[in-house]
Amino acid sequence: MDLKEQYEKLLRYCYMLTKDIDLAEDIVQETYLRFWQSHTYKDTNKELAYLYTIARNLCMDEFRKPKLEDIDACDELAGEHRYEPEARVDRLVIEEALEKLPQDLKELIVLRFTNEMNVTDIAKVIGISRFAVHRRLKEGLTLLRKNIGGEAND
Amino acid sequence: MELILDRVTKQYSSKIAVDRISASLQPGVIGLLGANGAGKTTLMRMICGILKPSSGSISFEGMDASDEMYRDALGYLPQDFGYYPNFTGMDFLMYMAALKGIDKKSAKNKCRELLKTVNLEDAANKKIKTYSGGMKQRLGIAQAVLNDPKILILDEPTAGLDPKERVRFRNLIAELGKDAIVILSTHIVSDIEHIADRVLMMKDGNIIFDGSSADIHEDLEELYLKEFGGMDNE
Amino acid sequence: MTDRDIKVLLKDAYRISPSEREKAFVRKHEKRSMHIADIFLLELKYMGVRSVLSGVMLILMFALISLLKNPGLVWYLSGLLPVAGLVLICGLGKSERYGMQELEAASRFSIRFIKAVRMFIMGCATLVIVIVSSVVLQIKTGFDFMTILGIIGTPYMLNAWGNIIITRRWHEKENIYGCIVVAGVTCILPALMEKAIRLQIIQPLVFVILLLVVSALTVRESLLYIREREDSSWNLY
Numbered sequence: 148m149d150l151k152e153q154y155e156k157l158l159r160y161c162y163m164l165t166k167d168i169d170l171a172e173d174i175v176q177e178t179y180l181r182f183w184q185s186h187t188y189k190d191t192n193k194e195l196a197y198l199y200t201i202a203r204n205l206c207m208d209e210f211r212k213p214k215l216e217d218i219d220a221c222d223e224l225a226g227e228h229r230y231e232p233e234a235r236v237d238r239l240v241i242e243e244a245l246e247k248l249p250q251d252l253k254e255l256i257v258l259r260f261t262n263e264m265n266v267t268d269i270a271k272v273i274g275i276s277r278f279a280v281h282r283r284l285k286e287g288l289t290l291l292r293k294n295i296g297g298e299a300n301d
Numbered sequence: 302m303e304l305i306l307d308r309v310t311k312q313y314s315s316k317i318a319v320d321r322i323s324a325s326l327q328p329g330v331i332g333l334l335g336a337n338g339a340g341k342t343t344l345m346r347m348i349c350g351i352l353k354p355s356s357g358s359i360s361f362e363g364m365d366a367s368d369e370m371y372r373d374a375l376g377y378l379p380q381d382f383g384y385y386p387n388f389t390g391m392d393f394l395m396y397m398a399a400l401k402g403i404d405k406k407s408a409k410n411k412c413r414e415l416l417k418t419v420n421l422e423d424a425a426n427k428k429i430k431t432y433s434g435g436m437k438q439r440l441g442i443a444q445a446v447l448n449d450p451k452i453l454i455l456d457e458p459t460a461g462l463d464p465k466e467r468v469r470f471r472n473l474i475a476e477l478g479k480d481a482i483v484i485l486s487t488h489i490v491s492d493i494e495h496i497a498d499r500v501l502m503m504k505d506g507n508i509i510f511d512g513s514s515a516d517i518h519e520d521l522e523e524l525y526l527k528e529f530g531g532m533d534n535e
Numbered sequence: 536m537t538d539r540d541i542k543v544l545l546k547d548a549y550r551i552s553p554s555e556r557e558k559a560f561v562r563k564h565e566k567r568s569m570h571i572a573d574i575f576l577l578e579l580k581y582m583g584v585r586s587v588l589s590g591v592m593l594i595l596m597f598a599l600i601s602l603l604k605n606p607g608l609v610w611y612l613s614g615l616l617p618v619a620g621l622v623l624i625c626g627l628g629k630s631e632r633y634g635m636q637e638l639e640a641a642s643r644f645s646i647r648f649i650k651a652v653r654m655f656i657m658g659c660a661t662l663v664i665v666i667v668s669s670v671v672l673q674i675k676t677g678f679d680f681m682t683i684l685g686i687i688g689t690p691y692m693l694n695a696w697g698n699i700i701i702t703r704r705w706h707e708k709e710n711i712y713g714c715i716v717v718a719g720v721t722c723i724l725p726a727l728m729e730k731a732i733r734l735q736i737i738q739p740l741v742f743v744i745l746l747l748v749v750s751a752l753t754v755r756e757s758l759l760y761i762r763e764r765e766d767s768s769w770n771l772y
Binding site: 346349350351369372373375377379381382383384385386396397399400401402444448454 | 577581629633634635637638639640641642643649
């Protein structure tokens with residue numbers, strides 16, 4: 148995977164966590180710089196879990212800062228202008244459904260299906276067993292389907 | 302973003318080709334005018350880091366012209382260049398992209414995009430030896446901008462282009478000059494009089510005129526003829 | 536909606552178009568991906584059909600000659616090696632020959648580095664040929680290793696030395712003719728050497744010493760060739 152592709156995925160993940168596009172971008176760049184202090188460029192594919200762990204910790208640090216208490220208020224808006232113009236309605240549907248999931252399930256789902264990370268790496272990043280990842284992914288997908296289905300019936 | 306020439310000198314055993322030239326160049330199109338033998342090419346080569354000044358220095362954002370990262374920000378179209386036999390236009394660009402350190406995947410897209418820009422799409426997979434002079438020149442321009450250079454050095458870029466190509470080329474240069482330092486050397490006043498934001502005129506290794514497009518509007522041709530009149534003007 | 540549909544949709548979730556900041560960052564750091572190894576591969580890839588073909592032909596000739604059950608074997612090989620050297624030199628000076636040197640010099644990886652890489656590739660290729668033929672000769676002719684090395688190495692090294700001198704000082708593409716002349720002369724050398732040894736005018740050991748001296752000179756010349764900034768070639772302007 149080249150840097151561009153990986154960067155984009157990491158950015159989507161951080162955006163999902165922080166809901167602030169500029170902040171997410173700061174975090175992604177900071178993540179890479181920290182990663183490269185101890186690794187080379189070539190290592191990023193091998194050490195993907197480590198890369199995501201750094202990013203995740205940086206995002207969590209942001210949550211602890213008081214100034215971001217009202218992030219939900221500016222939900223989506225901040226990043227809207229950078230959404231690709233061809234964004235389809237489908238996507239808004241899936242994102243709305245995702246937002247209704249508990250944070251931990253949402254994170255797992257995004258890592259697995261949006262960022263297409265393997266289960267072993269996800270387990271390392273989140274710090275749970277691979278078995279737990281599988282179980283929770285299943286749970287998340289069921290909930291997600293319910294969320295989407297529910298909307299369709301409205 | 303500033304390219305700084307500080308008392309740049311190039312001395313060969315018998316003569317001084319470039320004599321203590323100092324200048325600070327900002328983004329925009331800079332026309333470098335002068336007759337053949339005025340020292341333009343020597344100066345350009347020093348700015349490209351392929352010729353070492355006898356004294357003085359050239360730097361861009363703190364990087365010396367001999368640094369790898371300086372060359373990374375550089376695009377260069379030499380006055381004359383060759384190609385390895387059997388190269389197609391696409392091969393040539395891919396080879397240059399690799400030397401510029403662009404990774405293969407983005408290089409491929411970039412090369413295609415540029416071949417389109419210089420209107421060589423259809424000839425991309427034809428051997429360069431079948432190209433006309435103008436086509437080869439356009440290919441040279443494409444390789445110069447492959448790495449989105451911050452400093453673009455073009456030595457007599459319009460040589461071999463037909464009038465229609467010249468116009469298209471001028472537009473391309475003006476576009477590039479929006480966010481890069483473009484130095485265009487020529488001995489044809491009309492090549493630069495409409496697009497250059499600044500004109501430097503060189504004679505015998507010295508800069509004899511340095512003015513913005515506002516000052517030069519009317520008297521450029523006249524000044525040039527006065528300075529170089531009677532000299533080789535082709 | 537099935538899980539599969541959902542998974543497809545999920546691939547697009549939170550997709551964000553790249554900002555200028557992202558592009559700048561990626562561009563700045565992506566270039567880390569180009570390593571020395573990539574340059575080696577690149578130079579191998581662009582080695583040129585002719586160089587590769589002549590290389591293959593030479594190796595075939597070596598193989599054929601090696602099949603001969605003839606004590607004169609060593610002299611044939613010795614005469615053939617400079618030709619191999621010539622092919623390699625052609626590859627080395629190709630930037631100058633085809634007028635690519637300015638473009639290569641102004642690119643990120645300087646021509647100095649490219650030259651060094653080329654020289655290394657060439658050097659490795661010949662080293663393999665020399666070692667393999669020495670071993671073959673040792674088995675086939677029963678000469679001792681040092682003698683063989685002296686006999687086959689000396690003309691080769693003389694040729695390499697001469698060719699690098701020519702390539703270093705003479706930058707026009709016509710320098711190839713100079714290289715051909717040097718190669719031709721060194722090809723004939725084994726015939727003289729054979730006579731000298733047969734008539735016991737010169738001891739084989741002398742060639743070994745000669746080889747060492749010429750090798751040292753070749754290394755020196757190669758270093759100069761690499762180190763030399765392009766200054767000399769532009770002095771005409």
